[in-house]
Ligand code: OGA
């Protein structure tokens with residue numbers, strides 16, 4: 641197995657492994673070390689069936705069962721389909737335009753997702769990249785006064801897009817508006833530390849996103865907004881100083897660490913071009929607000 645960084649900032653490509661077969665303990669250890677070091681791993685030319693993807697993903701921990709049952713794969717309810725394909729009856733084959741604003745997966749849950757694993761099944765002829773932002777580096781490069789402002793503070797996260805003035809609802813996803821309206825009524829705010837100490841590396845990362853972080857606990861909107869806007873400005877930074885952009889090929893398998901990475905789907909493709917990926921998610925093993933208590 642060989643590990644080659646894909647940029648100076650984050651991400652590495654791993655070659656010489658076949659993820660469709662069980663891995664020996666030594667390879668597994670080396671892969672985990674690379675994952676913790678580079679945050680995003682890219683492994684090309686993988687041909688995992690949905691069950692093999694579940695098998696590989698399960699090496700990292702318990703898998704989440706997506707609540708979006710309409711879009712899970714017939715072979716396993718652990719595999720979610722991301723796709724822009726629409727059936728003749730108007731229904732979607734998978735989640736359309738998932739992840740179109742910067743976020744860390746499930747930070748709106750008390751126990752957020754740990755690792756997200758995507759395998760590209762079919763890639764459009766243009767567009768469809770995924771961007772990643774290194775949240776350790778963003779944190780490290782924050783001005784000291786900003787670090788002081790956010791230390792020990794909790795971000796207020798919510799899943800619904802209609803509660804969030806910084807995002808818009810994709811017109812291409814059937815039923816999205818009603819879905820988000822329903823979530824606005826039924827889902828609760830969740831608190832997360834703005835500065836997250838990674839449980840495995842011990843490094844501090846900025847932990848918030850324009851998609852899910854709506855406010856800061858104990859602050860009015862007027863007080864929180866300038867701070868959040870500054871923080872989000874680093875994630876959306878035009879110069880992409882802390883970023884890696886993945887250009888997919890069919891059969892790429894890419895996985896990332898949600899504890900120290902924000903990501904977004906860039907878009908820029910459309911029917912009849914089809915983008916389809918299979919997604920598995922390793923569940924988190926803790927609530928991060930416990931750090932505050934500890
Ligand atoms: C996700 C996600 C981005 C993409 O699967 O969590 O945000 O490029 N995907 O599909």
Ligand code: MN
Pocket residue numbers: 739743744745903
């Ligand atoms: Mn995502």
